[in-house]
Amino acid sequence: MRNLSACEQLVKEAIKGDDSAFLQLIQLYKIDLYKTALSFLRSEEEALEAIQEVTYRAYKSIRTVRDASYFKTWLIRIMINYCNDQLKKEKRVVFSEEILSLQGTSENYNEMELKDAMLGLDERSQEIITLKYFQDMKIKDIALTLQCPEGTVKTWLNKALKALRNKLEGNGGDQRV
Amino acid sequence: MYEKEEEQLKNMYDNVQVPLDSLDEAIFAGFQKAKSEAKRKSRRKRWVFTLAAAAIILLGFFTSIRLSPAFANYITVIPGMEKLVDLIRDDKGKLLAVENDYYEKIGVSQEKNGIKLTLDGAIADENGLVLFYTLETKAKLEALQNKSVRLESLDGKKLDIGSISMGSSLYKGETTNSDMFEFYFQSPLAAKELELKVSVEGTNLKEEFTLKFNLTKEIQKKKSYTLNKTVTIEGQKIKFLNADVYPLRAAVHVKMDPKNTKRILSFEDLRLVDENGETWNKISNGTVSSNISPDEFILYLQSNYFQEPKKLYLVLNKLQAIDKDEVNVVVDPKKLQILKQPKGGHLSDLRVADNYLIFNFHTEKEFHYFLFSEIKDGNGERIESGSSYKSEGNEQRDAEIGVYIPDLEKQAGPISLELTAYPSWIKGNEKIKIK
Known part of the structure; x- marks a missing residue:
């Protein structure tokens, strides 16, 4: 378990301009950031570029952090904004290339199918699935990150999962083994 | 309901391999970029x-x-x-x-x-x-x-x-x-x-x-409010005359009692607050006040023109103030000496370059104000300075202040610079109703 108060202390020092505290924080959350980036951008190269840019943006705006206990959501939010901007900029369609090194296949849908289905979702659904399942965030924290009521988050999440299932069944229904 | 999907989504990202070395490189590159820009930005003068x-x-x-x-x-x-x-x-x-x-x-x-x-x-x-x-x-x-x-x-x-x-x-x-x-x-x-x-x-x-x-848009008319209220903070009397709210900024007219022992330099945390507690602070990068006289200011706040609050208050707790006999900083430009400055000794290392008088300015906490207004020569004649700058370093507690003095080398006598801001405060708790 991470020691939360130690973490908050780091955030406070980082806000005051302590560079090593800032770098420690990024180290602490780099895996979460990377996975978030990857779930949106799908290429290792782009995810790394995202890490660079988000480190830069976080450093520049560290002073806007209001509540140290929500530093992680603040950071993830910067990443999501960046990813959405990137996707909008490129307006690209990504097909399943050999992008990720993945092990094993799952029972029902294989992972490539799942990924493609994810990318076919609208921005909000992708965002909410990323926060809930990849970041393992609680509904309450997602609501805070997205600045909307918890009820709305639940509705969105349900819609996202429904859309995901529709995509999976529509696309790969008869390919399932 | 969607257990199957949920399960798979969770598994999917547990399996991702993370290229740790490249990750650290990316973090370092981002950090470097921010650092070099922070340095550059701190030199930017407005x-x-x-x-x-x-x-x-x-x-x-x-x-x-x-x-x-x-x-x-x-x-x-x-x-x-x-x-x-x-x-x-x-x-x-x-x-x-x-x-x-x-x-x-x-x-x-x-x-x-x-x-x-x-x-x-x-x-x-x-x-x-x-x-x-x-x-x-x-x-x-x-x-x-x-x-x-x-x-x-x-x-x-x-x-x-x-x-x-x-x-x-x-x-x-x-x-x-x-x-x-x-x-x-x-x-x-x-x-x-x-x-x-x-x-x-x-x-x-x-x-x-x-x-x-x-300009084609119709110019929105100001909203005016009459206040006429006097508050007393640490014995200093301040009268709020009126407030005009324009789209770009709100202007509050205040007048100090001439009998006050201190000169009020700045209404540091003056703010507009509406019935929901929403706050509009002072202009944070630009002109924060026009001084009609040392005892009469127009203060500028960020505007709430496009909001229609039911109730609106002016709130203040902290004012910059110094004793009236300390309002001038006096320097000798030949000997490069600071002859007089208020308690605290925040100014140091007087030097001269390209007709600029340059000081170092050190404070315990960040202090973003420009310090001087009227400048006078040894004979008490006003010097038209034209321009001045203040540049803040990374740490922000140390700044460099430059004041342009035309023909600086010809200035014989001591130069006197009147303070318009200084890190010295009086405190209170005042709330003035606007509407």
């Missing part, structure tokens, strides 16, 4: 010329407020607006003006010898005009500085300019810089057809741009 009343300038490079989600949505649908919002991020009033469609797109540009000045847009009210501009160069230049900014009326209606803020310079290695020219007027803006003349200077290069433009 030049302000005051033509009329003495003004207090507050330099806030790093302040920022959060955008409302609604507004964030709004800006993303208009191309080019992110740039603009970056500039006004620390001013709720200007953000509200943009949000309420009070920003006017102009899009006039002129190109000369590979340098292009574009007037992107404007926000105008009776009291001020903010022009958003972008300066671009084809080649990377050493540096490009705005040397003069003039505004003229083309339709015969008089322009009564009080102050001009000239925007920041294009720095070495940059090929584009966006900023604002801000004009504030001493009588209401009536001219609609205008001409902007900007001259820029770099190494071995000087260009003047002339841009004609029209």
Whole structure:
């Protein structure tokens, strides 16, 4: 378990301009950031570029952090904004290339199918699935990150999962083994 | 209901392999980029010329407020607006003006010898005009500085300019810089057809741009409130006369009792607060007050013009004040000595370069104010300084202050600089009802 108060202390020092505290924080959350980036951008190269840019943006705006206990959501939010901007900029369609090194296949849908289905979702659904399942965030924290009521988050999440299932069944229904 | 999907989604990302080394490289690269920019930015000077009343300038490079989600949505649908919002991020009033469609797109540009000045847009009210501009160069230049900014009326209606803020310079290695020219007027803006003349200077290069433009949006009338309330803080009496709220800023007129023992320099945390506790602070990067006399100010706050609060208060807790016999800093420009300064000894290392008197200024906490207004020579004659700067280092507790003195080497006697800000405070708890 991470020691939360130690973490908050780091955030406070980082806000005051302590560079090593800032770098420690990024180290602490780099895996979460990377996975978030990857779930949106799908290429290792782009995810790394995202890490660079988000480190830069976080450093520049560290002073806007209001509540140290929500530093992680603040950071993830910067990443999501960046990813959405990137996707909008490129307006690209990504097909399943050999992008990720993945092990094993799952029972029902294989992972490539799942990924493609994810990318076919609208921005909000992708965002909410990323926060809930990849970041393992609680509904309450997602609501805070997205600045909307918890009820709305639940509705969105349900819609996202429904859309995901529709995509999976529509696309790969008869390919399932 | 969706257990199967949920399970798979969770598994999917547990399996991702993370390239740890590349990750650390990326973090370091991002960090380096931010560091080098912070250094550069801290040297950026904002030049302000005051033509009329003495003004207090507050330099806030790093302040920022959060955008409302609604507004964030709004800006993303208009191309080019992110740039603009970056500039006004620390001013709720200007953000509200943009949000309420009070920003006017102009899009006039002129190109000369590979340098292009574009007037992107404007926000105008009776009291001020903010022009958003972008300066671009084809080649990377050493540096490009705005040397003069003039505004003229083309339709015969008089322009009564009080102050001009000239925007920041294009720095070495940059090929584009966006900023604002801000004009504030001493009588209401009536001219609609205008001409902007900007001259820029770099190494071995000087260009003047002339841009004609029209203001087409109807100018919103100010909202005026009469206050006439006196408050007493640590024995100092202050009377709030009235408040005028314009789209670009709110102006609060205050008068101090001449019998006060201290001179009030700045209403540091004066703010507007509505019935929901929403707060509008002082202008955080620009002119925060016009001083009619040492005892009479017009204070400028971020505007809530486009909100319609049911109740509105002025709230203050902290004022900058110094004893009346300490209001002047006196220096000897020949011996490079500071002869007199208030308690605290915040100023040091007086030096002279290119007709600038330069001080180091150290404080315990960040202090973003410019310090001086009127400057007098050894005979008590007023010196027209023209321009001054303050540049803040990374740490922000140490700054460099430069004051331009024409023909500095000819100044024989001690030079006296009147303080308009100083890190010394009186405290209280006052709430004044506006409506």
